[in-house]
Amino acid sequence: MECTKCRLTKPINEFPSQTVLDACKHPAFSCLRCIVKSVEDDSKCPECPLQVLKDNERVAFFKSQLHYLFKEYTVNSDDGTIIDCIDQDHAIAEGQEYQLYIVLFDGQKHKISCDKESTVLSLKSKIKAVTKKDECIQRLFFRDKEMPNYSSLSIPSKLTDFNIPSGSSLKLVIVLQTIKEDEIPSIVFELSWEVPETQVQTFFSRIKLSQPKTVYSKEDCVDCTCFIFSGHEHLDICDYKRKNTFEGIRHSGDIFNETGTAGSQKMVVDLKTLSLETTHLFFTISSYNSEALKKYKKITLSVYEQSSPEVKLCELKLNKVKDSQAVIVCRATRNPKSGSWQVCEMQVPSKGTALEAYGELIKTLVGVLPELKTVE
Structure with a gap:
């Protein structure tokens, strides 16, 4: 998809699911990076004259999306393993809530609070409450691997089985029908x-x-x-x-x-x-x-x-x-x-x-x- 501001063709997940302001009367065809830059440099929407405050909540959300998409990694000097910075940035402090971001294909993002020991099925129930999509048509992916409802031993899968840090994004695919x-x-x-x-x-x-x-x-x-x-x-x-x-x-x-x-x-x-x-x-x-x-x-x-x-x-x-x-x-x-x-x-x-x-x-x-x- 081509950004109307920088004219670069980018993946769909680098575009917002909505305009920076509800008052904007145009499609959301500027990429996240161009929106954030326009607000930080000129305090305005990149596609229309409307003024946007730098502390706008939606802009902060767009920044968090960019942070996830282009997060930095460090390498353990002892064994050469890669350490994901999200593990450090989103470590759960005592009493802090465990949260996940559910990302749909159209770019919509929903924040879900749950127990770290929750099962995948219970997470899907929470997702249904927000998206109105039944659990049976949801497919969840973390780091490009699907999270099944049950393990190979037919035991309900838990979030802990997938080592998902708080603040992580999970991709949600809605399967309308499977046809043979x-x-x-x-x-x-x-x-x-x-x-x-x-x-x-x-x-x-x-x-x-x-x-x-x-x-x-x-x-x-x-x-x-x-x-x-x-x-x-x-x-x-x-x-x-x-x-x-x-x-x-x-x-x-x-x-x-x-x-x-x-x-x-x-x-x-x-x-x-x-x-x-x-x-x-x-x-x-x-x-x-x-x-x-x-x-x-x-x-x-x-x-x-x-x-x-x-x-x-x-x-x-x-x-x-x-x-x-x-x-x-x-x-x-x-x-x-x-x-x-x-x-x-x-x-x-x-x-x-x-x-x-x-x-x-x-x-x-x-x-x-x-x-x-x-x-x-």
Whole structure:
């Protein structure tokens, strides 16, 4: 993802999940380092004229994120082992609370207080209270290693099993659904939304139709797109223009209800037909020709078997659309050993539209891929 201030392409975790002030009316597309520097040097937001106090609580939080991302290490002179400074910086003093930071893929960070002797399952219960995500769909990672609920001896895993210092960050991956190719060969990914009144036009087709046909005005519309990857290599795109260009994925084009107040686009994925080199499918929603998606309400992802559309395998309501031009909604990742696909929530904001061939959106996706290696 490219920072609008320094113009450098950086991993998604080097960007904030929100703007420095709630009053900012723009997307959060400046990196953490540029935000902190702008506040320290000029006492202002790097993307707008709003003044920001140097002791702003959100800026302090951004500094702590940078500290974690770029923390220093020292080497033990006796045996050459690496000592993580976090062990020293966050050692628990007597009576001090044990705290962990839970980091989601979209950059959201939640502080959780718990007992150091807690089990992984009890930590997940605390995470559910904050994120509203059930324990069964949570995967936690510390230093790029997953923290299972149970040990190999079927004993509940404890935080002490992983030597996690207080103040550490744990990555949280939300698995919406695991789909086996043998059991459900054809899956539908449907994105739906409410159509803004100002952009609905009703007209009768020249051929005689009993019902009016409803379409967007030419000023703007919503595009749902599937980006196909093989490892880090971008293979193809499936969207309203390229509906059937990649074998195994079909795009429906625009679908509207009779009143024209709700729209949707569907992408049908035939899992068994996909080439073996296909490893990742990223499903995105983007505005065709405007700066933000915020005028489209109730954007929802529904995943279901093509033969049983009434039975939802999973559903996700987007909550980070506000100032984003595009959002990477979710990804489906193939496990070649088990013959299954994991559908994971992402909700990563980005720039990029079909009008400019998704250039910025592809940059964001390429920046996300290295981070995926640590949670797969």
